Structure formats: C-alpha cells, structure tokens
Amino acid sequence: MSGEIINTYLLLVIVSSLLVNTVLSVYGVFFKPHYIKKVIALTILSDTMNTFAIYIGYRRWVNGLNPRPPVLTAQPAPEALEKFTALAVDPLPQALVLTAIVIGLAVILFLVFLGYVLFRHYKTLDMREIRRLRG
Amino acid sequence: MKPSEVITIVSLVLSIALLLTLAYVYLVPSTSVRDLAVFYLYTTYNPVEKYTAYSPEGVTAIVWDYRGLDTLFETAVFYLALIAGLALARRLFAETTVSSARAGLSTIVKTVTRLTAPMIIAVGASIGLHGHLTPGGGFQGGSTIAVAPLLIIVIFSVYYLLASGLTTNKMLALRSMGLAGIGLTAISALLVGLLKGEHAYVFQNMPKPDSLVGLPSHIGEFLISGTLWFFNLFEAMAVAAGFTMAFIVLLLVKEVSGNERRDH
Amino acid sequence: MTKNFVGESVSPEAITYLVMALMSLLSVLAVYMAIKEKDLIKAVIYSAIQSSFYAILYYLLMAPDIALVYLPVGVGLIPGVLIILISKTERVEKD
Numbered sequence: 001m002s003g004e005i006i007n008t009y010l011l012l013v014i015v016s017s018l019l020v021n022t023v024l025s026v027y028g029v030f031f032k033p034h035y036i037k038k039v040i041a042l043t044i045l046s047d048t049m050n051t052f053a054i055y056i057g058y059r060r061w062v063n064g065l066n067p068r069p070p071v072l073t074a075q076p077a078p079e080a081l082e083k084f085t086a087l088a089v090d091p092l093p094q095a096l097v098l099t100a101i102v103i104g105l106a107v108i109l110f111l112v113f114l115g116y117v118l119f120r121h122y123k124t125l126d127m128r129e130i131r132r133l134r135g
Numbered sequence: 136m137k138p139s140e141v142i143t144i145v146s147l148v149l150s151i152a153l154l155l156t157l158a159y160v161y162l163v164p165s166t167s168v169r170d171l172a173v174f175y176l177y178t179t180y181n182p183v184e185k186y187t188a189y190s191p192e193g194v195t196a197i198v199w200d201y202r203g204l205d206t207l208f209e210t211a212v213f214y215l216a217l218i219a220g221l222a223l224a225r226r227l228f229a230e231t232t233v234s235s236a237r238a239g240l241s242t243i244v245k246t247v248t249r250l251t252a253p254m255i256i257a258v259g260a261s262i263g264l265h266g267h268l269t270p271g272g273g274f275q276g277g278s279t280i281a282v283a284p285l286l287i288i289v290i291f292s293v294y295y296l297l298a299s300g301l302t303t304n305k306m307l308a309l310r311s312m313g314l315a316g317i318g319l320t321a322i323s324a325l326l327v328g329l330l331k332g333e334h335a336y337v338f339q340n341m342p343k344p345d346s347l348v349g350l351p352s353h354i355g356e357f358l359i360s361g362t363l364w365f366f367n368l369f370e371a372m373a374v375a376a377g378f379t380m381a382f383i384v385l386l387l388v389k390e391v392s393g394n395e396r397r398d399h
Numbered sequence: 400m401t402k403n404f405v406g407e408s409v410s411p412e413a414i415t416y417l418v419m420a421l422m423s424l425l426s427v428l429a430v431y432m433a434i435k436e437k438d439l440i441k442a443v444i445y446s447a448i449q450s451s452f453y454a455i456l457y458y459l460l461m462a463p464d465i466a467l468v469y470l471p472v473g474v475g476l477i478p479g480v481l482i483i484l485i486s487k488t489e490r491v492e493k494d
Contacts, residue, residue, distance in 0.1 A: 003413065007413060007416055010416035010417060010420045011164070012155075013420040014419055018423065033492070034492040036492075040443065040446050040481070041434060043446065044433070044449065047449075055460060064410075070176060076181050081181065085173050089461045092197060099205055099206065099209045101469065106216035109217065109381055112220075112480050113220035114220075116224070125489055271464070275471075278468065285475070378476065382483075385480065385483055385484070
C-alpha cells in the first residue's frame with residue numbers, strides 16, 4: 001500500500017533531519033574556535049534533544065481521526081473520557097521537556113555572564129588565544 | 136585517501152543503515168500510548184476517581200501536581216544559575232541615573248513601544264493565570280512578560296528603566312516574594328493538616344485516600360484546581376523579575392576605572 | 400479527501416506529515432548556515448529562524464505548551480542576550 005510507505009518515509013525524514021542537526025551542532029561545539037559560536041551550537045543541541053523527546057510521545061491517526069493535545073475540552077462523562085484517552089497524545093514527555101527547557105535556559109544565561117568576564121580578563125574570546133595566554 | 140579512512144567511512148554509513156532498518160519499528164510512532172499516559176489522561180479531571188488533580192489541562196497537572204518535586208528543584212536550579220551569574224559581575228556595575236531625552240532610538244519607535252509594551256504584559260498575565268484551563272502556565276507567562284523590559288531597555292535606554300523605579304533591588308525583592316510564595320503553597324496542605332490534627336502530605340493538592348485534607352477545587356463557581364492557580368501566579372512573578380534583573384545587570388557591566396570602584 | 404494530480408486520494412494524515420517534514424528540512428538548512436557563518440550577528444539570526452521552525456514543528460506534534468514556552472525563549476530572550484554580549488565583545492569570528 002503506497003500510502004503507508006509515504007507516511008513511514010515522511011516520519012523517518014523528520015528523524016533523520018533531527019539526527020543531522022545533532023551531528024552539525026556537536027561539530028560546532030567542538031571544532032569552532034569562538035566562544036559565542038560554541039554557545040549558539042550548544043543551544044541548538046539542547047533544543048534538538050528536546051524535539052526528540054516530544055516526537056516519542058506522538059501517536060498515529062486512528063480510523064481517520066487526528067490525535068489531540070492532552071487538554072480535556074468536554075464535561076467528564078465516561079464516554080467523553082473514553083474518547084479522550086483514545087485520541088490524546090502522551091502528556092508526560094511534554095512535562096519533562098518543559099523542565100529541560102528551563103534548565104537549559106539557566107545554563108545559557110550563566111555562560112553569557114561567564115563570557116563577558118572572560119573577555120574582560122583576556123581581551124579576546126578566541127579559545128585558541130586563551131589557551132595560549134593561559135597562565 | 137588512506138585505506139583506513141575509506142574503511143571507517145564506509146562501515147559507518149553501512150552500520151547506520153543497518154541500525155535504522157532494525158529499529159524502524161521503534162522510530163515510527165504507534166497508534167496507542169503507554170499505560171502510564173492512559174492513567175494520567177484518565178484521572179486528570181475526573182470527579183469520581185480518587186487520584187484526580189481536578190484540572191482539565193494534562194501537562195500543567197503533571198508539572199505541578201503529579202510531579203511537583205521535579206518543578207521545585209528546577210526552580211532552585213534556575214535561581215542558583217541567576218545568583219551565580221550576578222556574583223560573577225559583582226563589582227562591575229554602578230547604578231547611576233544619567234537620563235536624557237535624546238538617548239535611545241527615534242520618536243516613532245518610542246511611540247509604538249509605548250502602545251505595545253502594556254499589551255505584551257497583559258497577554259503574558261493572561262497566559263500565566265489561565266494555566267490550569269488552557270495551554271499555558273507559570274513559566275510561559277513569565278517569559279512572555281520578560282520580553283517587555285527587554286524592549287524598553289533597547290529602545291529607550293537602561294537609565295530610563297532605572298529612573299522609572301525598576302532597580303535591581305526591587306526586582307530581587309519581587310523574585311524573593313515569588314519564591315517564598317511557591318514554598319508556602321507547597322506546604323499549605325501540610326499546615327492545614329497539622330492544625331486540624333490529621334494526616335497530610337507535603338505538595339498535596341486534592342484529598343487522597345489516606346489523607347483527607349485538601350485545598351478546594353472550586354471557589355464559588357470558578358475552577359482554580361487547588362494549588363495550581365497559586366503556583367502559576369508565583370512562578371510567573373518570580374521568572375519575570377529574575378529575567379529583568381539579569382538584563383539590567385548585563386547592560387550595566389562595563390569597564391570600571393580605578394577611581395570609580397565602589398564597594399557593594 | 401483531496402486528490403493529487405494522478406487521481407488517487409491524498410489523506411489528511413499525509414499532508415500533515417508532509418508539512419512536518421518540510422519544517423524539519425528547512426531547519427537543517429538554517430542550522431547549517433548558522434554553524435558556517437563567520438559574522439556572529441548573522442549566526443544568531445539564523446539560530447532564531449531555526450527556533451521558529453521548531454516552534455511550528457512543536458505545534459504540529461500536538462504540544463501547545465512547549466510551543467508557548469519556546470517562542471519567547473528561542474526567538475526573543477536568547478538572541479537578545481547573545482546580541483547584547485556580542486555588542487560588548489567581538490563581532491567577527493576569525494579563522
């Protein structure tokens with residue numbers, strides 16, 4: 001059935017593009033000499049990992065009905081709850097990713113302050129120069 | 136190319152292809168979710184169930200009720216990172232007020248900002264306070280509110296912000312009030328249980344099977360879901376004040392020459 | 400059910416996955432431009448473009464809470480703080 005092959009291929013395009021993003025940002029963290037470029041690449045890396053976690057919580061379409069966000073919009077009668085649990089996506093990865101985004105933001109904020117103090121001390125932000133000048 | 140490089144690259148590509156072929160059953164989502172997710176979705180707003188959180192929004196209920204301790208420690212990590220950043224810049228800034236009408240960008244941009252900055256704060260407050268009914272919550276609302284001081288700092292100048300009363304000490308006081316509010320709300324059910332002489336837990340929201348103390352889920356006819364509304368309010372206040380403090384300090388650090396150094 | 404130019408019917412599921420795959424592909428291009436660019440202001444702008452593509456992807460994956468967090472943080476606060484740091488330090492990355 002060609003429809004199923006197209007669906008599987010499009011979903012694997014998403015996975016492989018996230019993998020390529022991971023590879024590019026890890027390359028940027030290790031091999032680019034400027035401090036701010038490393039911070040940008042670290043931001044991209046943490047966001048890509050969070051996207052992986054949200055992608056795991058997704059579910060496929062059931063009988064032609066699309067999946068819903070995990071928000072209950074009707075009165076809690078038993079049949080409404082059955083329909084809700086049959087169609088809503090997984091809410092647990094979203095809660096964990098919320099925590100992870102806040103922690104990543106706190107780390108980036110601290111790295112920015114550290115970058116300014118580094119510049120005041122060494123007058124440059126090129127990590128090869130700092131390695132040569134260091135004590 | 137050396138033969139070792141050729142062998143490395145070819146084997147890497149072939150093994151990634153083999154891995155994807157064997158694991159593609161797990162890489163493509165299925166039509167059903169796990170049992171734990173079914174439990175969370177079934178009990179998130181269910182008046183007859185005994186583990187309910189009384190909030191129709193599943194993600195906020197997990198963040199502040201089912202797994203509330205994770206969020207408490209995440210708030211502590213954010214607080215520590217902010218304190219560490221401010222400690223790095225401790226002798227490097229001076230909060231003087233040198234304001235002039237010419238500082239900042241042009242008059243057109245200033246007029247537009249005077250119209251849109253209150254709207255940004257209103258939208259952020261709405262997102263933050265309705266977190267238990269629709270998608271939203273404390274952190275979403277707080278970071279939306281924190282965009283408005285960033286705009287004012289860039290378009291007017293940072294000295295305008297300081298001259299109009301938003302200094303670092305006031306932001307620190309607001310942030311401390313928000314964190315104290317979160318701590319008090321977390322142990323409120325415990326205090327009520329201690330006063331009445333009954334068994335209660337820390338971080339408790341609704342009555343559970345073996346501790347019948349809980350916070351009310353409705354006030355009159357409005358749904359507030361117990362502790363969730365108060366958590367969202369205090370978290371939005373703490374996050375917005377913390378970001379504003381970080382922006383002010385980051386804009387004010389500069390080279391302080393020898394005779395201007397003050398002791399903080 | 401819409402029909403494509405061959406005459407078969409294209410399901411709404413495939414259209415949703417097509418838009419998701421398109422957003423992911425465009426984000427890969429934005430990440431590559433951000434890593435390669437030597438002018439740091441342009442690199443920060445490319446990173447903000449990648450963040451907005453990710454926010455659309457989060458909405459299509461049925462996670463509206465995450466999209467509401469990620470838009471102010473990834474497009475407003477992080478590029479703002481990085482641009483303030485660049486204005487106080489260097490702007491161009493040398494070889």
